[in-house]
Amino acid sequence: LILVGERINGLFKDVAAAIQNKDPAPIQRLAVAQTEAGAAFLDVNTGPAVDDPAAVMPWLVKIIEEVVDTPLCIDSAKPEAIEAGLKTVTKAKAIINSTTAERDRLEKYLTLAKEYDAYLIALTMNRQGVPKDAADRLALAMEIVVVADEFNYAVADLFIDPLALPVNVGQEHGIEVLETLRQVKTLADPPPRTIIGLSNVSQGCPHRSLLNRTYLAMAMASGLDAAIADVNDHELVKTAVTGRVLLNQEIYSDAFLKAAGPARG
Amino acid sequence: LILVGERINGLFKDVAAAIQNKDPAPIQRLAVAQTEAGAAFLDVNTGPAVDDPAAVMPWLVKIIEEVVDTPLCIDSAKPEAIEAGLKTVTKAKAIINSTTAERDRLEKYLTLAKEYDAYLIALTMNRQGVPKDAADRLALAMEIVVVADEFNYAVADLFIDPLALPVNVGQEHGIEVLETLRQVKTLADPPPRTIIGLSNVSQGCPHRSLLNRTYLAMAMASGLDAAIADVNDHELVKTAVTGRVLLNQEIYSDAFLKAAGPARG
Numbered sequence: 437l438i439l440v441g442e443r444i445n446g447l448f449k450d451v452a453a454a455i456q457n458k459d460p461a462p463i464q465r466l467a468v469a470q471t472e473a474g475a476a477f478l479d480v481n482t483g484p485a486v487d488d489p490a491a492v493m494p495w496l497v498k499i500i501e502e503v504v505d506t507p508l509c510i511d512s513a514k515p516e517a518i519e520a521g522l523k524t525v526t527k528a529k530a531i532i533n534s535t536t537a538e539r540d541r542l543e544k545y546l547t548l549a550k551e552y553d554a555y556l557i558a559l560t561m562n563r564q565g566v567p568k569d570a571a572d573r574l575a576l577a578m579e580i581v582v583v584a585d586e587f588n589y590a591v592a593d594l595f596i597d598p599l600a601l602p603v604n605v606g607q608e609h610g611i612e613v614l615e616t617l618r619q620v621k622t623l624a625d626p627p628p629r630t631i632i633g634l635s636n637v638s639q640g641c642p643h644r645s646l647l648n649r650t651y652l653a654m655a656m657a658s659g660l661d662a663a664i665a666d667v668n669d670h671e672l673v674k675t676a677v678t679g680r681v682l683l684n685q686e687i688y689s690d691a692f693l694k695a696a697g698p699a700r701g
Numbered sequence: 702l703i704l705v706g707e708r709i710n711g712l713f714k715d716v717a718a719a720i721q722n723k724d725p726a727p728i729q730r731l732a733v734a735q736t737e738a739g740a741a742f743l744d745v746n747t748g749p750a751v752d753d754p755a756a757v758m759p760w761l762v763k764i765i766e767e768v769v770d771t772p773l774c775i776d777s778a779k780p781e782a783i784e785a786g787l788k789t790v791t792k793a794k795a796i797i798n799s800t801t802a803e804r805d806r807l808e809k810y811l812t813l814a815k816e817y818d819a820y821l822i823a824l825t826m827n828r829q830g831v832p833k834d835a836a837d838r839l840a841l842a843m844e845i846v847v848v849a850d851e852f853n854y855a856v857a858d859l860f861i862d863p864l865a866l867p868v869n870v871g872q873e874h875g876i877e878v879l880e881t882l883r884q885v886k887t888l889a890d891p892p893p894r895t896i897i898g899l900s901n902v903s904q905g906c907p908h909r910s911l912l913n914r915t916y917l918a919m920a921m922a923s924g925l926d927a928a929i930a931d932v933n934d935h936e937l938v939k940t941a942v943t944g945r946v947l948l949n950q951e952i953y954s955d956a957f958l959k960a961a962g963p964a965r966g
Binding site: 603604607608610611614637641642643646647650651653654655656657658674675678679681682683684687688690691692693 | 915
């Protein structure tokens, strides 16, 4: 399981304030803390309050790369901000977060992903919104895979995100997302990878950590490859490590929590 | 998910001592504690140290039924002990724990299950021992289903147990058991139910509760119906409740941990 640290996002007040004040320290602390907790990638999102994300993204990338070697997940709804971030990246292969299945958008992001040799997260949604069940999610995943193939983009570099919803508003989606995770692996050979925004599941709910880690174990059993998550939630990381051992992805030892390390792929 | 409390088993020293001393109190306390923690059934096993389990089983059933109404899971390798227990049961439909897939044994236990109107746990193993993978487990599950059908025994009253092994000695079996849980549901319509001996997974390992609850979430995502488990492990029961909510088997409310209750079916 690849854990992508979610914390460097302008949706969080401390990050929004640091961006506002052009103060690198709080963001650099988050980069280090998430890396130490085992993040394999760090998500980087300017947040919705920033007027010109394409101007802010390079600054974020630069100050993060000053303190860690962890590769980045460049996260924006604006392709200009994505491209500005990718241009600035100097470390290992980045992830683009994210395109939808809409053809024009998908083509734009695939072009960027090819040009900058990046992984690409693709959400199984289009103008009609979030699909109601696994079959509709899979149909969109198939469209994404077909277009990626037309673009000669490596399908194994795609991360399909079947859109996990908050359990308090979309309870019926949980099992559909698990089913989608399983079926996505049958769409191509080699198959696309899978990812979810794990914290979405518990948005607005009490017992967030319990909901998140329980769903993580369920998703891992369904073939999940990666999660954008709160890597500083120690119970969550313990679940990820334990899940890898139980799925025989990491060799068991009595010291497996220590031996497996927090979040290697 | 149906939780079967594992604690009334002569493998535990306190239970062995209580049986030895003919002292009902420690066993009755375990019956009450497990029921309060949410056990839907209580496993009852005399343990290996007892010379004549068929003599001890009725006493166990009687003293447990004096203090709780929780139905029982009569657990013995000796059919005489199973029958002696079933004869004594006065509460709701019991579970027989367990037969293997060996034809003579299976026929004997199916006869008992029909005669006493009991559920039956059937292990996917035979004289050759534990199967190496999901396909071999499924072949044995299919044999069990076919024989049950020949006996006009309701397949939905069968609990197929695909034999979860300790992760420190049989790490490669974990994922095969999950795959078996998924596939068993395709064997008949209505399908047999599924059960695992959850604590087996962590036998002899550190971090037992963490291993048990992580595997429980994985198994629930794979369609598990029941687990014989340590119901007094509060973290485990929280995982079971949360899993039911995430799988949309229990309606979400903000107080879901309280609202869902500890372990209803």
